[in-house]
Amino acid sequence: MSQRTVMNEGDIHRSITRMAHEIIERNEGAENVILLGIPSRGVPLAHRLSEAIEKAGGGHVDVGSLDVTMHRDDLRRNPTRAPAPTLIPDDGIDDMIVVLVDDVLYSGRTIRAALDALTSIGRPTAVQLAVLADRGHRELPIRADYVGKNLPTSRSERVYVHVADVDDADAVIIEDPR
Numbered sequence: 001m002s003q004r005t006v007m008n009e010g011d012i013h014r015s016i017t018r019m020a021h022e023i024i025e026r027n028e029g030a031e032n033v034i035l036l037g038i039p040s041r042g043v044p045l046a047h048r049l050s051e052a053i054e055k056a057g058g059g060h061v062d063v064g065s066l067d068v069t070m071h072r073d074d075l076r077r078n079p080t081r082a083p084a085p086t087l088i089p090d091d092g093i094d095d096m097i098v099v100l101v102d103d104v105l106y107s108g109r110t111i112r113a114a115l116d117a118l119t120s121i122g123r124p125t126a127v128q129l130a131v132l133a134d135r136g137h138r139e140l141p142i143r144a145d146y147v148g149k150n151l152p153t154s155r156s157e158r159v160y161v162h163v164a165d166v167d168d169a170d171a172v173i174i175e176d177p178r
């Protein structure tokens with residue numbers, strides 16, 4: 001097995017800062033934006049994006065978390081996943097621009113489940129997607145609006161995002177089982 005670090009703390013910080021600027025530019029400000037992190041690591045990343053948006057002059061952006069466990073299409077194959085909290089800002093998501101935040105985008109199935117989960121919560125004006133790492137190999141017609149880094153990978157590899165809030169330090173690592 002081999003591992004290689006493809007993003008370090010500085011790279012992750014710069015990517016989040018850039019994505020924050022892109023969110024502000026695309027939405028002509030961030031006053032109608034809500035960030036919903038997908039547990040587990042999407043949630044601390046959403047908080048960091050919110051801080052970066054505020055630093056970039058976009059003002060305060062609410063952050064919540066969206067658990068997708070019960071909406072997954074592999075629930076029957078893997079029934080032991082523990083649900084995580086869904087926490088929606090008090091004013092809800094109606095007529096807001098929801099930016100879903102996740103660490104890795106791969107098959108797209110987690111994001112499909114997130115879109116399903118959102119429909120029971122409200123009707124946003126638009127839903128956008130921010131991911132720290134896009135490793136390709138999509139199985140559904142889903143793409144990210146904001147990407148920290150595109151990581152060409154083989155299917156046998158696995159991408160691990162470490163965030164200091166949960167792990168020891170910030171890093172993005174590709175693990176090759178061979």
Ligand SMILES: O=P(O)(O)OC[C@H]1O[C@H](OP(=O)(O)OP(=O)(O)O)[C@H](O)[C@@H]1O
Nearest residue numbers: 039040102103104105106107108109110
């Ligand atoms: O595009 P996909 O094929 O759905 O893969 C991406 C998802 O996989 C990982 O979550 P995982 O299910 O491993 O759980 P975790 O967040 O608890 O690590 C990652 O955090 C994404 O949410």
Ligand SMILES: O=c1cc[nH]c(=O)[nH]1
Nearest residue numbers: 104106157158159160
């Ligand atoms: O490589 C992968 C694939 C799915 N989810 C991850 O976090 N990494």
